[in-house]
Amino acid sequence: MKIAVIGTGYVGLVSGTCFSEFGHEVTCVDKDAGKIKALENNIMPIYEPGLDSLVARNVGAGRLTFTTDLKAAMKGAKAVFIAVGTPSRRGDGHADLQYVFAAVEEAAGYIEDYTVVVTKSTVPVGTGARIKARLTELLPADKFDVASNPEFLREGAAIEDFMRPDRVVCGVDSERAHDVLKELYRPLYINETPIVFTNRETAEVIKYAANAFLATKISFINEMADLCEVAGADVQEVARGIGLDNRIGSKFLHAGPGYGGSCFPKDTRALVSTADEYGVPLKIVRSVVEVNEARKRAMAEKVIKACGGDVKGKRLAILGLTFKPNTDDMRESPSLDIIPALQDAGAEIHAHDPKGAEEAAKMLKNVTFHDEPYSTMDGADALVVLTEWNQFRALDFDRARGLMKDGVLVDLRNIYAKADPAKHGFRYTGIGRGA
Ligand code: NAD
Numbered sequence: 101m102k103i104a105v106i107g108t109g110y111v112g113l114v115s116g117t118c119f120s121e122f123g124h125e126v127t128c129v130d131k132d133a134g135k136i137k138a139l140e141n142n143i144m145p146i147y148e149p150g151l152d153s154l155v156a157r158n159v160g161a162g163r164l165t166f167t168t169d170l171k172a173a174m175k176g177a178k179a180v181f182i183a184v185g186t187p188s189r190r191g192d193g194h195a196d197l198q199y200v201f202a203a204v205e206e207a208a209g210y211i212e213d214y215t216v217v218v219t220k221s222t223v224p225v226g227t228g229a230r231i232k233a234r235l236t237e238l239l240p241a242d243k244f245d246v247a248s249n250p251e252f253l254r255e256g257a258a259i260e261d262f263m264r265p266d267r268v269v270c271g272v273d274s275e276r277a278h279d280v281l282k283e284l285y286r287p288l289y290i291n292e293t294p295i296v297f298t299n300r301e302t303a304e305v306i307k308y309a310a311n312a313f314l315a316t317k318i319s320f321i322n323e324m325a326d327l328c329e330v331a332g333a334d335v336q337e338v339a340r341g342i343g344l345d346n347r348i349g350s351k352f353l354h355a356g357p358g359y360g361g362s363c364f365p366k367d368t369r370a371l372v373s374t375a376d377e378y379g380v381p382l383k384i385v386r387s388v389v390e391v392n393e394a395r396k397r398a399m400a401e402k403v404i405k406a407c408g409g410d411v412k413g414k415r416l417a418i419l420g421l422t423f424k425p426n427t428d429d430m431r432e433s434p435s436l437d438i439i440p441a442l443q444d445a446g447a448e449i450h451a452h453d454p455k456g457a458e459e460a461a462k463m464l465k466n467v468t469f470h471d472e473p474y475s476t477m478d479g480a481d482a483l484v485v486l487t488e489w490n491q492f493r494a495l496d497f498d499r500a501r502g503l504m505k506d507g508v509l510v511d512l513r514n515i516y517a518k519a520d521p522a523k524h525g526f527r528y529t530g531i532g533r534g535a
């Protein structure tokens with residue numbers, strides 16, 4: 101089947117590439133000519149493990165192309181996926197839908213034969229209905245349907261998540277749209293992937309409910325960590341102790357500096373705003389947002405406290421800047437709150453991130469970036485782990501301590517066994533490890 105994907109970012113590029121791997125004929129469109137040119141030369145605009153080889157294979161097979169020309173991309177396409185950004189609107193936290201509606205307007209101009217307009221972008225409940233209303237003004241009713249097909253991939257594991265998802269959710273209001281989406285995802289039927297067909301509104305809510313629930317687990321365990329810290333308990337063991345209960349599950353129970361990234365912060369805020377508009381106050385999700393905001397601020401204070409209550413003039417070595425490992429995505433990373441707060445308190449910041457430094461340099465001021473971890477530690481007063489990249493787990497503690505002026509180690513991801521750094525002369529502070 102021929103399809104077009106509007107927006108060639110994390111979601112559009114991965115989805116488009118994976119659809120082509122399924123055997124479909126995919127054209128990925130983006131307004132950013134630089135991005136498209138780079139992709140034509142197999143230079144990925146994002147860091148995502150395995151993506152470059154998958155793109156190269158499908159481009160080579162003639163199933164995947166990149167263009168800025170939407171008209172050409174839509175010629176003969178049975179479905180057009182909208183995978184543009186839906187960032188937080190300034191002021192009210194609502195999802196900013198301007199890019200989605202701009203894409204809808206543009207696509208409408210090129211619809212000739214029946215086409216399913218599919219939102220893959222995360223959009224508030226009711227958006228599909230608004231898109232349908234707008235398209236009804238522009239096109240005859242038999243030329244289009246509007247469907248919702250939210251995406252659940254995780255950055256860093258995006259290809260695996262797309263090719264072998266826990267489930268696919270499709271919100272449709274016509275049999276024709278149902279059949280197009282069913283045909284697109286047919287390769288997944290072979291693996292018996294659950295494909296949830298439902299109405300559009302339900303699909304839209306499923307996406308936000310999933311993200312809000314996962315964010316809730318994170319804020320929940322972070323609050324438990326605070327209790328553990330003062331009450332002599334260990335949050336790692338609490339997480340294991342509750343996570344082994346199948347009704348709870350062990351995922352998303354890692355205490356840390358608060359959730360970040362391109363989805364959870366904006367989606368939890370947007371869900372609260374959307375529900376407010378519907379007159380339904382979501383008290384739990386609102387608290388999750390508040391707990392997370394407060395947590396990021398509290399983390400800088402934690403580092404300062406570990407440094408004896410003062411970081412003025414002190415050199416801090418920071419390991420990890422991205423919101424999680426295996427991505428270069430810096431959007432709403434906790435580091436963007438924690439580092440400026442430490443700088444405000446007078447600290448000098450030296451940082452290393454395996455993939456995120458280039459993006460981080462656009463967002464953080466007065467940070468000295470290093471290509472490898474150990475040079476950050478040269479003469480440092482404290483070492484702070486902000487992101488749990490695998491390469492930091494097997495740190496050579498003797499070498500690190502030898503380089504540093506003082507032995508403060510603040511592990512905001514609990515990647516080290518509590519006793520290990522102490523054996524090498526570090527004074528260790530983790531998260532929720534009061535035991
Ligand atoms: P992104 O910012 O990485 O990419 C969006 C792309 O769309 C950009 O390249 C931009 O140039 C392009 N674009 C915008 N308007 C356009 C237009 N009119 N025509 C052509 N191109 C246009 O965004 P993303 O992270 O891929 O997220 C996209 C959507 O998917 C969001 O709604 C997000 O919430 C959702 N989502 C993201 C993830 C994730 O992990 N990043 C996961 C699930 C869902």
